[in-house]
Structures are given as C-alpha cells and as structure tokens.
Amino acid sequence: MPAHGGVTRLPIMANNATDISDSLLEAARGGSEVAWRQLVDLLYPLVALTIRNHLRREADRDDVAQEVFVKIFANLGQYAGLQPFDHWVSRITLNACRDWLRRIAARPLTCHSDLTDDEREILERTLADDAPASDDSPAMLHELLERMLAALAPREQIVIRLLDLEQRSVQDVCSHTGWGASKVKVTAMRARRKLADQMQRLERRSPPP
Numbered sequence: 001m002p003a004h005g006g007v008t009r010l011p012i013m014a015n016n017a018t019d020i021s022d023s024l025l026e027a028a029r030g031g032s033e034v035a036w037r038q039l040v041d042l043l044y045p046l047v048a049l050t051i052r053n054h055l056r057r058e059a060d061r062d063d064v065a066q067e068v069f070v071k072i073f074a075n076l077g078q079y080a081g082l083q084p085f086d087h088w089v090s091r092i093t094l095n096a097c098r099d100w101l102r103r104i105a106a107r108p109l110t111c112h113s114d115l116t117d118d119e120r121e122i123l124e125r126t127l128a129d130d131a132p133a134s135d136d137s138p139a140m141l142h143e144l145l146e147r148m149l150a151a152l153a154p155r156e157q158i159v160i161r162l163l164d165l166e167q168r169s170v171q172d173v174c175s176h177t178g179w180g181a182s183k184v185k186v187t188a189m190r191a192r193r194k195l196a197d198q199m200q201r202l203e204r205r206s207p208p209p
Helices: 022-029 033-054 058-078 085-103 117-127 137-149 154-165 170-177 181-205
Strands: none
Touching: 022 033, 022 058, 033 058, 033 085, 033 154, 058 085, 085 154, 085 170, 137 154, 137 181, 154 170, 154 181, 170 181
C-alpha cells in the first residue's frame, strides 16, 4: 500500500470527493502512488468531517482515519460505480466509526450526580423552559447531549447524529450507511426513546426549585 503519512491535509470544511474522476480511480486501482496520494488529498476532508461528527474523543480520530484509508485502498477494486463514490467512502467511514465505538468501553447513563454545578443549572432551566442565562449555556447543553449520546449503542449514535443533528433524510442516511429504511427508522425510534428515558431520569433526580 502506498505510504500516505506525509499527505497534506485539506481544510475540513472543503469536500472535494465529487472531483474524483474515473481515470484517477483506475490509476489508484493500478497501484499508482501518485494517484493514491491525490485520492487521499481529495477524500481527507470528507473522511475527517464524518469522523469528527461521530467520534467525540479527538485522540481517536487520526487512528480511525488511518483505518478508513486502509479499507478504502483494500476495497477500491470492489467499487463498481453503482452509487456515488463519496457515498461509498462515507459508508466505509461510518462503519469504521461504529466499529471504533464498539471497541471502546461503554459509558454508563448520565446521572444527575455526575453533572457539574453549571450543567445541573442549565438542565434545570431547560426542564423548566427558562431561557439560558449565559452565553456559555449552548456549549454546556452540547456537552450534556454528547454525554447522553455516548450511552447509546454505536449504530444508534450514528443514526441520531445523521438524522437529528445533521438533519439528513432517511433516504440519505440509507445511501450513506447501506442500512435499509426500516432499520434506520427503528434504530432512530429506539435511540430517541433511550434519550427521553435519560432525560426523565435526570428530571426525577433534579432537586426541586
């Protein structure tokens, strides 16, 4: 496999995967190191953004990215063009994220006693439908949501992030993951129920105002 440790990484906000031509793919399949390096340069923004959206720990992301590119290179000959190439790459990346989440130790459900004082205050205002009192509240709410999502199963985390956080359609999620619509919908329903149960537990354990 051509080395790619020194490949210049493009800005994460860019997505150049749609610029990949059939001739470039053919050259990469043929073992061209130049083509492979160019392919990595074009794919890295898409891969990095997908991983960043699904893996909370920054320290894990580079390792998963390396795994993704190994899998892309190993399976490039199997890509038959039946779906957009960036969707094929997204599917490999999401599966790698799911596998990584399975490997790491499962985190317990968040309890009220686990929250910081600031998080408790934000939660209590949120449950009371009060407006956040500081500019830091959205960041704290995001951190609380991340902790709750971490308690879900890997597939549930991925589906909720795609559907509810990235606002993708069920059809788009199916295209990027390879999962059927029924599996996506059932997974989302199960994940939302778990998140609602977590919130109810937190609400019950919150001290009265």
